[in-house]
Amino acid sequence: QVQLVESGGGLVQAGGSLTLSCAASGSIFSINAMGWYRRAPGKQRELVATISTGGSTDYGDSVKGRFTISRDNAKNTVYLQMNSLKPEGTAVYYCVVDWGESLRYSVRGWGQGTQVTVSS
Numbered sequence: 424q425v426q427l428v429e430s431g432g433g434l435v436q437a438g439g440s441l442t443l444s445c446a447a448s449g450s451i452f453s454i455n456a457m458g459w460y461r462r463a464p465g466k467q468r469e470l471v472a473t474i475s476t477g478g479s480t481d482y483g484d485s486v487k488g489r490f491t492i493s494r495d496n497a498k499n500t501v502y503l504q505m506n507s508l509k510p511e512g513t514a515v516y517y518c519v520v521d522w523g524e525s526l527r528y529s530v531r532g533w534g535q536g537t538q539v540t541v542s543s
Contacts, residue, residue: 425447425449425450425451425520425531425532426447426448426449426532427447427518427519427532427533427534428445428446428448428518428534428535429443429444429516429517429518429534429535429537430444430445430537431443431444432516432538432539433538433539433540434540435508435539435540435541436508437508437509437510437541437542437543438507438508439508439541440504440505441505441508441539442503442505443459443502443503443516443518443537443539444500444502445457445459445500445501445502445534446498446499446500447499447500447501447532448499451499453522454520454521454522455475455476455521455523455524456474456475456476456520456521456523456524456526457473457494457501457518457519457520458470458471458472458473458492458501458518458520459471459472459503459516459517459518459519460516460517460530461512461514461515461516461517461539462515462536463511463512463513463514464513466514469514470527471483471486471490471516472486472490472492472503473525473526474493474494475524475525476524477524478494481525481526481527485511486505486512489505489507490503490504490505491506501518503516505539508539508541510541510542510543512539512541513539513541514538515536515537516536516537516538517533517534517535518533518534519532519533519534520532
């Protein structure tokens with residue numbers, strides 16, 4: 424079983440920045456894709472960003488140009504640098520992993536989530 428622990432959420436003003444971190448532990452040998460989903464109140468779950476072991480990235484349309492995903496394979500850790508935050512970005516952000524290179528069709532592990540609140 425993979426364990427995922429997120430950190431870095433909090434309250435930020437619109438236009439500001441936050442960096443989220445997620446450390447994976449346990450059964451980590453099969454992990455390929457790491458990334459982030461988010462769930463805002465009254466909205467469906469949205470894939471924010473994905474990064475494969477080889478470094479290939481994929482971003483949701485709503486965050487392209489503002490968010491950057493990265494990872495440290497040696498530490499089994501993924502990061503999400505969020506810039507130019509908007510009130511619409513207020514959501515619970517979940518760290519996710521899968522054995523494949525994409526998170527759009529399959530997610531094997533979920534973190535507990537970390538709250539990001541963007542004030543206007």
